Amino acid sequence: MRIALDAMGGDNAPNVTVDGALAAAQELGVQTLLVGRQEVLTAHLGPDAATLPVEIVHAPDTIEMHDHPAQAVRAKKDSSIVVGLRLLKEGQADAFVSAGNSGAVMAASLLVLGRAPGIDRPAIGTVIPTLSGRTLLLDAGANADVRAQNMLQFARMGSVYVNTLTQTDKATVGLLSNGEEESKGNALTLEAHTLLRNSGLNFAGNVEGRDITRGTVDVVVTDGFTGNVALKSIEGTAELIQQLLREEITRGLRNKLAALALRRAFRRVRARLDYSEVGGAPLLGVNGTVFISHGRSSANAIKNALRVANEAAQLDIVGAINNAGISS
Amino acid sequence: MRIALDAMGGDNAPNVTVDGALAAAQELGVQTLLVGRQEVLTAHLGPDAATLPVEIVHAPDTIEMHDHPAQAVRAKKDSSIVVGLRLLKEGQADAFVSAGNSGAVMAASLLVLGRAPGIDRPAIGTVIPTLSGRTLLLDAGANADVRAQNMLQFARMGSVYVNTLTQTDKATVGLLSNGEEESKGNALTLEAHTLLRNSGLNFAGNVEGRDITRGTVDVVVTDGFTGNVALKSIEGTAELIQQLLREEITRGLRNKLAALALRRAFRRVRARLDYSEVGGAPLLGVNGTVFISHGRSSANAIKNALRVANEAAQLDIVGAINNAGISS
Numbered sequence: 201m202r203i204a205l206d207a208m209g210g211d212n213a214p215n216v217t218v219d220g221a222l223a224a225a226q227e228l229g230v231q232t233l234l235v236g237r238q239e240v241l242t243a244h245l246g247p248d249a250a251t252l253p254v255e256i257v258h259a260p261d262t263i264e265m266h267d268h269p270a271q272a273v274r275a276k277k278d279s280s281i282v283v284g285l286r287l288l289k290e291g292q293a294d295a296f297v298s299a300g301n302s303g304a305v306m307a308a309s310l311l312v313l314g315r316a317p318g319i320d321r322p323a324i325g326t327v328i329p330t331l332s333g334r335t336l337l338l339d340a341g342a343n344a345d346v347r348a349q350n351m352l353q354f355a356r357m358g359s360v361y362v363n364t365l366t367q368t369d370k371a372t373v374g375l376l377s378n379g380e381e382e383s384k385g386n387a388l389t390l391e392a393h394t395l396l397r398n399s400g401l402n403f404a405g406n407v408e409g410r411d412i413t414r415g416t417v418d419v420v421v422t423d424g425f426t427g428n429v430a431l432k433s434i435e436g437t438a439e440l441i442q443q444l445l446r447e448e449i450t451r452g453l454r455n456k457l458a459a460l461a462l463r464r465a466f467r468r469v470r471a472r473l474d475y476s477e478v479g480g481a482p483l484l485g486v487n488g489t490v491f492i493s494h495g496r497s498s499a500n501a502i503k504n505a506l507r508v509a510n511e512a513a514q515l516d517i518v519g520a521i522n523n524a525g526i527s528s
Numbered sequence: 529m530r531i532a533l534d535a536m537g538g539d540n541a542p543n544v545t546v547d548g549a550l551a552a553a554q555e556l557g558v559q560t561l562l563v564g565r566q567e568v569l570t571a572h573l574g575p576d577a578a579t580l581p582v583e584i585v586h587a588p589d590t591i592e593m594h595d596h597p598a599q600a601v602r603a604k605k606d607s608s609i610v611v612g613l614r615l616l617k618e619g620q621a622d623a624f625v626s627a628g629n630s631g632a633v634m635a636a637s638l639l640v641l642g643r644a645p646g647i648d649r650p651a652i653g654t655v656i657p658t659l660s661g662r663t664l665l666l667d668a669g670a671n672a673d674v675r676a677q678n679m680l681q682f683a684r685m686g687s688v689y690v691n692t693l694t695q696t697d698k699a700t701v702g703l704l705s706n707g708e709e710e711s712k713g714n715a716l717t718l719e720a721h722t723l724l725r726n727s728g729l730n731f732a733g734n735v736e737g738r739d740i741t742r743g744t745v746d747v748v749v750t751d752g753f754t755g756n757v758a759l760k761s762i763e764g765t766a767e768l769i770q771q772l773l774r775e776e777i778t779r780g781l782r783n784k785l786a787a788l789a790l791r792r793a794f795r796r797v798r799a800r801l802d803y804s805e806v807g808g809a810p811l812l813g814v815n816g817t818v819f820i821s822h823g824r825s826s827a828n829a830i831k832n833a834l835r836v837a838n839e840a841a842q843l844d845i846v847g848a849i850n851n852a853g854i855s856s
Contacts, residue, residue: 329768331768331772341706344706344712344713344714344715345714377753378669378752378757379756384672385753386672386751387672387673389753408760408764409757409758409759409760409761409762409763409764410760410761410763410764410767411764412761412764413761413764413765413767414764414767414768422757423714424706425714425717425754426754428706428707428736429706429736429750429757429758430737430757430758430761431737432736432737432738433740433741433758433761433762433765434737434761434762434764434765435737436736436737436738436739436762437741437762437765437766437769438765438769439738440657440659440741440801441766441769441797441801443659444659444797444800444801445797448793448796448797449793451793454789455789455793457789458787458789458790459786459790461782461783461786462783462786462787462790465773465776465777465779465783466776469769469772469776472772473768473769473772
């Protein structure tokens with residue numbers, strides 16, 4: 201397996217992308233193609249990289265975070281995003297990872313790879329830490345307006361994704377709503393509920409916002425608008441609580457000393473909440489293995505994204521979605 | 529001011545409702561009418577209450593949590609919810625508080641009190657703790673499907689509410705969306721954005737899920753479906769982090785001792801996150817001061833709901849909303 205990495209993508213590229221690729225190579229043996237400006241990447245790699253499975257593929261252009269996705273993809277055909285996806289399309293890479301402009305990654309994936317058979321709208325699946333494990337939330341932001349049929353496809357793709365990763369066929373699916381009762385929901389989710397109930401999926405009915413982090417189900421299905429709001433509400437709350445804790449436990453010497461004694465426990469809590477441990481969000485429904493990482497990704501987050509992309513490529517999750525015969 | 533309290537409403541009624549009313553009377557001097565079954569409430573009140581401004585108003589029926597809201601309101605005209613709202617309507621009470629079936633409180637409020645002039649849909653405004661203070665999120669669940677015009681009305685009501693409480697005219701309003709850029713949103717929020725921009729309100733543009741707990745704006749406007757998902761995602765994340773912390777800081781004696789030393793700091797964090805300190809959620813847009821409390825409210829939560837209801841009635845927030853001349 202070889203993973204093409206958008207080496208120019210993300211707020212801290214190419215520092216963290218190069219470091220992430222080196223760590224993935226060293227610690228996990230993941231082979232990476234660093235896609236970006238040759239001279240910049242060569243300088244960052246340094247001589248130590250010579251023995252590692254990290255290669256540079258030159259891409260002179262870069263799509264910036266503020267660029268208009270569709271326009272930038274058309275205008276910058278030699279950007280790291282477009283070149284990386286072309287490597288995937290042409291079989292020179294088995295997966296593509298980017299922490300860059302996620303709209304551009306979506307647009308370029310559709311353009312270069314195309315949709316998976318039977319899928320009308322690809323979705324971003326975000327992996328949320330829970331007490332007992334992880335929940336896949338999708339769509340986490342690719343499609344602000346969808347139809348119920350799209351949500352059924354999201355559910356099918358999410359189920360195949362989780363089942364393939366966990367090597368089971370038991371993934372449970374919940375429909376995000378404003379109440380657990382079947383009668384709860386807006387017009388869209390009421391319609392989606394009926395489709396899901398008759399889908400043959402392991403459908404657990406409606407779930408509420410708090411079920412996402414409770415891990416009540418394996419896959420939480422929603423539209424990209426609501427999914428994005430939920431995801432960022434979760435992130436914001438984690439931020440708030442960390443700040444409140446920091447304020448309160450540093451009041452006075454006695455607290456500071458006790459907090460110092462607990463620093464490893466706090467570190468473990470942070471690690472269990474940490475999105476960078478999760479890696480990246482699969483873009484499901486395009487014809488290739490694509491992972492989107494947070495723009496603020498650290499080198500550790502990039503390393504983990506390369507790890508999960510490598511795993512998804514090995515398990516051929518895209519093939520599994522294609523073989524599932526999903527269609528509206 | 530006299531506040532009618534649904535003494536039978538909530539998972540732990542009438543224990544916590546009676547205790548909350550007694551605490552509000554004792555500590556804050558709030559006058560309460562306990563609405564519910566006379567014999568039950570008399571037994572709970574005990575002789576100590578004789579000197580406190582707490583009276584019982586008999587209501588033989590109770591609407592249960594699982595009752596169908598609209599049907600129950602029609603069928604149970606002598607329920608504590610309907611009787612309490614009738615006291616408000618007839619001027620024998622200045623506000624109504626319930627931790628009972630919130631759908632029934634909504635339905636009964638519309639039936640007994642009616643809508644405020646110019647308001648098509650009442651909204652539930654939930655007060656969310658932030659690092660710097662509080663944010664009003666509305667609609668937090670009353671209306672699963674709305675039009676952009678309804679959201680403009682929510683924004684106007686929310687602004688008047690915050691301005692009246694804080695005695696300013698500076699409340700900032702944000703529109704909950706899947707990105708800060710004006711171009712982000714689903715069809716509904718894009719339309720609402722245009723209305724808000726031209727509304728004369730102190731409109732700060734789109735805000736994201738994480739801005740709710742950041743307190744970026746004073747009022748976050750959204751539809752009741754998205755608002756409910758956001759609210760419960762926030763609650764679920766707070767739950768998750770508390771459980772993770774509890775697990776990690778109780779690993780081993782050393783951790784337990786350090787955690788013991790920090791117990792007051794942890795208690796302060798919990799208090800700053802605690803919804804029961806906030807009191808209740810105003811039901812804005814009906815013709816009377818109504819607060820909805822969490823079904824799981826503690827006596828402390830009931831006490832605080834009575835406090836804010838008393839304050840809202842004193843400030844005549846309903847009058848202020850009526851005088852604002854809101855209309856679509």
